[in-house]
Amino acid sequence: MLIIAATPIGNLGDASTRLVEHLSTVEHIAAEDTRSLTKLAGLLGVKLKAKLYSLHEHNELERADQIVAIALETDVLLVSDAGMPTVSDPGFALVRAAVAAGVEVTVVPGPSAVLAALAVSGLATDRFTFEGFAPRKDAERKSVFEALAGETRTMVFFESPHRITDTLAAAAHVFGADRQATVSRELTKKFEHTERGTLAELIEWAKTDPKGEMVFVIAGAVKTNKDVSALVADVLKLEASGLRMKDAVAEIAELNAVSKSVLYQLSLDAKK
Numbered sequence: 392m393l394i395i396a397a398t399p400i401g402n403l404g405d406a407s408t409r410l411v412e413h414l415s416t417v418e419h420i421a422a423e424d425t426r427s428l429t430k431l432a433g434l435l436g437v438k439l440k441a442k443l444y445s446l447h448e449h450n451e452l453e454r455a456d457q458i459v460a461i462a463l464e465t466d467v468l469l470v471s472d473a474g475m476p477t478v479s480d481p482g483f484a485l486v487r488a489a490v491a492a493g494v495e496v497t498v499v500p501g502p503s504a505v506l507a508a509l510a511v512s513g514l515a516t517d518r519f520t521f522e523g524f525a526p527r528k529d530a531e532r533k534s535v536f537e538a539l540a541g542e543t544r545t546m547v548f549f550e551s552p553h554r555i556t557d558t559l560a561a562a563a564h565v566f567g568a569d570r571q572a573t574v575s576r577e578l579t580k581k582f583e584h585t586e587r588g589t590l591a592e593l594i595e596w597a598k599t600d601p602k603g604e605m606v607f608v609i610a611g612a613v614k615t616n617k618d619v620s621a622l623v624a625d626v627l628k629l630e631a632s633g634l635r636m637k638d639a640v641a642e643i644a645e646l647n648a649v650s651k652s653v654l655y656q657l658s659l660d661a662k663k
Contacts, residue, residue: 392462392465392466392467392494392495392496392497393458393459393462393466393467393469393485393486393489393494393495393496393497394413394417394466394467394468394469394497394498394499395469395475395476395477395482395486395496395497395498395499396409396410396413396468396469396470396476396498396499396501397410397474397475397476397499397500397501397502397503398410398431398470398471398472398473398474398501398502399431399473399501399502399579400473400474400502400503400504400507400578400579401473401502401577401578401579401580401583402502402579402580403434403435405501405502405579406431406435406501407499407500407501409499410499410501411435411437413466413468413499414432414435414437414439414441414468415437415438415440417441417466417467417468418440418441418442418465418466419441419442419444419458419461419462419465419466419467419468420439420441420442420443420444420467420468420469420470421444421445421446421454421458421467421468421469421470421485422443422444422445422446422469422470422471423445423446423447423470423471423472423476423480423481424445424447424472425443425444425445427472428443428470429443441468444457444458446458446469446481446482446485447481448481451481451482451484451485452484454485455484455485455488455489456488458485458489459485459488459489459492459494462489462494463492463493463494469482469485469486473502473504474501474502474503474504475500475501475502475503478503478505478521479523479524479549502579504549504578504604504606505521505547505606507575507578507579507606508547508573508575508578508585508606508608509545509547509608511573511575511585512545512573512575512585512587512608513573513587514545514571514572514573514608514609514610515544515545515610515611516545518543518544518545518611519544519545519546519547520542520544520545520546520547521547521548522535522539522546522547522548523548523549524548524549524550524551525548525550525554525558525561525607527554529557529561532557532558532561533561533564533565536561536562536564536565536566537565537650537652537653539565540565540566540612540649540650540652540653541612541649541650542611542612543611543612543613544611545608545609545610545611546608546609546611547606547607547608548606548607548608548609549604549605549606549607550574550605550606550607551604551605552576552600552601552602552603552604552605555574555597555601555605555607556594556597556598558607559572559574559590559593559594559597559607560594562590562607562609563590563591563594564651564652565650565651565652565653566590566609566612566650567590567644567645567648567650567651568589568590568591568594569589569590569591569645570589570590570609570610571587571588571589571609571610572587572588572589572590572593572607572608572609572610573585573586573587573588573593573607573608574586574593574596574597574601574605574606574607574608575605575606575608576601576602576603576604576605576606577602577603577604578604578606580603582603584601586601590609612648612649612650613647613648619654619657622643622647622649622654622657623654623657623658623661625639625643626639626640626643626654626658627639627658627661627662629642629643630658636655636658636659637655639658640654640655640658
């Protein structure tokens with residue numbers, strides 16, 4: 392059996408009883424970082440008796456078959472450094488290989504930065520999408536955001552403190568500076584903080600150089616009854632009345648809660 396177990400994302404008190412039990416009893420553990428696991432076990436008062444296998448993004452594909460073979464015979468515990476394995480952490484390839492081989496796969500639920508940030512955001516939680524880390528390169532990040540311009544579900548991203556300002560700026564450019572969003576940092580830790588506001592307000596906050604691991608949550612677009620072609624037609628109509636295209640796009644985008652940059656490009660294309 393393969394047992395996927397969540398570990399604390401900052402507060403040691405969030406370690407579940409079942410996690411401690413499995414750490415104490417299993418004979419094989421696949422860990423993102425065996426040193427981090429050994430430290431966690433010590434803090435939890437657990438003396439590991441298991442054989443440890445490192446399983447990280449650089450060796451997961453090569454090591455999956457070895458661990459699957461063991462899991463066909465006995466229990467293997469899968470853990471990452473923090474949170475749930477497979478969610479922006481190693482483990483997906485191993486789980487897929489285990490399922491394909493007929494290994495029973497079970498889970499020990501626990502802390503999740505995605506759900507914690509979503510819960511405290513004050514934004515809609517009934518429907519959401521987790522997008523992992525935004526790309527580091529400006530063009531790729533812009534492309535990802537533009538693909539999500541019409542997304543009506545709340546969107547959740549991981550981000551690092553040294554890129555948060557650029558990511559917020561890129562989001563404001565695509566989604567609009569007045570889109571509601573939050574940034575949560577140091578979740579479950581002593582200095583946990585969630586900053587809420589418009590993207591424009593969050594950009595100003597990010598200039599204060601906040602530290603710590605971050606989760607960026609952004610409100611989804613408000614549904615509009617008009618299709619894109621109708622919105623473009625409205626833009627061109629306003630432009631024909633004497634308004635600059637940039638201003639016409641801004642007005643229509645705000646009224647219909649759509650991306651200004653995407654609507655502007657579509658309007659330009661329509662004039663060709």
